[in-house]
Amino acid sequence: MSDTTAQAGQAQRREVFSSRWAFLFAAVGSAVGLGNIWRFPYVAYDNGGGAFLIPYLIALLTAGIPLLFLDYALGHRYRGSAPLVFRRIKSWAEPVGWIQVGVAFFITIYYAAIIGWAGLYAVKSFTKAWGSDPDSYFFGEFLQFDETATFSTDFVPQIALALAIVWIAAIVVLAIGVDKGIGKVATFFIPILVVLFLIVVVQAVLLPGAATGLDALFTPDWGALTNPTVWVAAYGQIFFSLSVGFGIMLTYSSYLRPRSNLTGTGLTTAFANSSFEVLAGIGVFAALGFMAVQQSVAVDEVATSGIGLAFVAFPAIINEMAFGPAFGFLFFASLTIAGFTSLFSLMEVVVSAIKDKFNLPRKSVAIGIGTLMALLSLGLFSTTSGLMALDVMDKFTNNVGIVAIALISVIILDWILRRIDEFGTHLNAVSSFRVGTVWRICVVNVTTLVLGFTLIQELITLVREGYGGYTAGQVALYGWAVIALIVLLAMALSIIPWRGDTPLNGPPGSDFGVDPDIRRTVREPRRYSEQPLVDAPPAAPRTSPTARTTHTENGETA
Amino acid sequence: MSGIAIMMMVLFMVVIWGGLVASALHLRRNPDDMSGIHGDAEYARDEILVEQELR
Numbered sequence: 001m002s003d004t005t006a007q008a009g010q011a012q013r014r015e016v017f018s019s020r021w022a023f024l025f026a027a028v029g030s031a032v033g034l035g036n037i038w039r040f041p042y043v044a045y046d047n048g049g050g051a052f053l054i055p056y057l058i059a060l061l062t063a064g065i066p067l068l069f070l071d072y073a074l075g076h077r078y079r080g081s082a083p084l085v086f087r088r089i090k091s092w093a094e095p096v097g098w099i100q101v102g103v104a105f106f107i108t109i110y111y112a113a114i115i116g117w118a119g120l121y122a123v124k125s126f127t128k129a130w131g132s133d134p135d136s137y138f139f140g141e142f143l144q145f146d147e148t149a150t151f152s153t154d155f156v157p158q159i160a161l162a163l164a165i166v167w168i169a170a171i172v173v174l175a176i177g178v179d180k181g182i183g184k185v186a187t188f189f190i191p192i193l194v195v196l197f198l199i200v201v202v203q204a205v206l207l208p209g210a211a212t213g214l215d216a217l218f219t220p221d222w223g224a225l226t227n228p229t230v231w232v233a234a235y236g237q238i239f240f241s242l243s244v245g246f247g248i249m250l251t252y253s254s255y256l257r258p259r260s261n262l263t264g265t266g267l268t269t270a271f272a273n274s275s276f277e278v279l280a281g282i283g284v285f286a287a288l289g290f291m292a293v294q295q296s297v298a299v300d301e302v303a304t305s306g307i308g309l310a311f312v313a314f315p316a317i318i319n320e321m322a323f324g325p326a327f328g329f330l331f332f333a334s335l336t337i338a339g340f341t342s343l344f345s346l347m348e349v350v351v352s353a354i355k356d357k358f359n360l361p362r363k364s365v366a367i368g369i370g371t372l373m374a375l376l377s378l379g380l381f382s383t384t385s386g387l388m389a390l391d392v393m394d395k396f397t398n399n400v401g402i403v404a405i406a407l408i409s410v411i412i413l414d415w416i417l418r419r420i421d422e423f424g425t426h427l428n429a430v431s432s433f434r435v436g437t438v439w440r441i442c443v444v445n446v447t448t449l450v451l452g453f454t455l456i457q458e459l460i461t462l463v464r465e466g467y468g469g470y471t472a473g474q475v476a477l478y479g480w481a482v483i484a485l486i487v488l489l490a491m492a493l494s495i496i497p498w499r500g501d502t503p504l505n506g507p508p509g510s511d512f513g514v515d516p517d518i519r520r521t522v523r524e525p526r527r528y529s530e531q532p533l534v535d536a537p538p539a540a541p542r543t544s545p546t547a548r549t550t551h552t553e554n555g556e557t558a
Numbered sequence: 559m560s561g562i563a564i565m566m567m568v569l570f571m572v573v574i575w576g577g578l579v580a581s582a583l584h585l586r587r588n589p590d591d592m593s594g595i596h597g598d599a600e601y602a603r604d605e606i607l608v609e610q611e612l613r
Binding site for chain 2: 259
């Protein structure tokens with residue numbers, strides 16, 4: 001269908017995923033990333049253990065899933081990349097889309113580096129190349145980390161090589177296209193990831209001491225539920241893990257066919273993402289329990305997250321266990337695959353936006369922008385200052401960039417433009433799981449409160465205390481300057497006119513029977529009870545196309 | 559493992575993995591072309607909506 005061309009002089013129709021499976025695997029591949037494996041287990045452990053289930057589930061139902069539905073509705077209804085969708089909703093809203101693209105751009109360039117490391121560690125697992133001291137190996141011999149340098153030009157050859165391979169792979173996937181590239185690769189890799197990771201978890205649970213680790217993870221601390229930071233942590237985990245609010249799911253859903261069960265697919269994506277996290281929690285803490293027992297220390301002394309968990313704690317666990325090399329390979333291969341399927345979803349946000357704006361063919365954009373991103377990524381993250389740049393950029397693009405732009409999007413879409421009912425009605429027009437007032441309250445009120453609180457708290461801490469013990473120059477360059485650059489580029493790109501004859505106002509194709517431009521108008525007064533309720537004939541169901549002309553302004557649909 | 563830890567682990571698995579199974583079954587029961595208010599209405603078939611996209 002993607003080959004269908006319109007009338008002479010018209011561009012090709014937007015690409016589509018050929019099946020709901022291709023989209024579902026792509027969306028799950030995007031949602032399941034490094035954060036599921038290395039962030040969730042520690043966040044759960046640190047915020048109430050077993051009791052974390054309650055804030056986590058509430059955050060999933062009141063923020064994660066509602067925002068995911070919103071992203072799906074935006075992309076599906078306005079069928080474009082993030083800037084195009086916001087341009088079509090309201091002409092002055094275009095910069096919101098470009099800020100999302102900018103955030104995705106910078107996350108992509110450092111995210112690739114971690115995938116490169118994980119790929120190298122998968123190979124190194126066979127020989128346990130890190131020796132008896134994984135910590136000094138990782139920071140010393142492997143990264144040759146120089147924490148004092150603000151900008152280093154000393155390249156670390158093997159990291160540069162691994163990074164280049166990751167970039168070539170990502171560019172190839174995106175150049176091939178949405179269905180045959182993204183869809184096929186995700187459909188191939190996600191089942192493999194599940195199988196590999198299941199083997200890792202089973203192997204971890206069978207280790208001596210696994211029960212100690214699981215005991216530490218799941219013993220509930222009910223007192224934690226009264227602590228606001230635990231709730232903020234739950235919302236943060238759901239929010240970052242599902243990758244909502246900065247263009248990824250919006251871009252993917254713009255490639256769905258018109259008749260797609262959006263909410264049904266969204267629920268499955270969200271629960272699949274959380275299911276993987278729970279699985280990772282079990283695997284990671286079983287392994288940490290084994291390590292604690294081996295070293296005769298408490299679990300809290302070995303429990304950690306992020307880079308330290310994957311590249312320091314896990315190599316130490318692999319050193320001590322039977323079949324360590326096989327376990328290590330499977331663990332790092334899982335990390336590589338989970339990261340890679342998220343990487344190309346991030347990069348697609350950028351590729352799709354440039355392709356739409358400048359009316360260029362996918363292949364040229366993927367190769368052109370991909371090469372630019374790859375060079376920037378190699379220059380910043382394969383050098384001896386790479387880890388510092390990565391750490392600072394990660395903090396700022398996530399905790400400031402994503403949170404701020406998600407908040408701004410919600411404020412513009414509903415607080416200012418009052419369009420949430422349009423998106424809700426669109427969802428209900430094509431989807432099995434209906435949304436209504438509760439959904440609107442979750443999207444508009446709950447997320448505004450939670451994201452607003454998180455952002456203010458984060459900004460105060462960053463301004464007062466800096467970040468991670470880095471120098472002011474390092475934080476200014478890779479943190480604040482990156483944010484400023486994203487905003488400036490977003491403004492600049494919004495001024496440049498759209499090339500080609502892309503429709504720029506309203507839904508580009510069908511309005512799905514939902515009018516985007518309903519306004520209350522004043523007409524001649526008349527007796528209210530004498531007005532006909534519905535224009536349609538009495539026997540016709542409410543689904544009649546004429547029904548939309550009546551009470552859509554009230555907006556309540558479910 | 560303590561009893562309460564085992565209970566919470568099982569509860570976590572039942573709620574989250576159960577949610578996955580339930581939503582997957584829900585999705586399977588509701589094919590794309592029949593879902594939503596438009597249901598299987600003739601005027602909202604996929605091909606017709608696609609045509610509206612081509613100018």
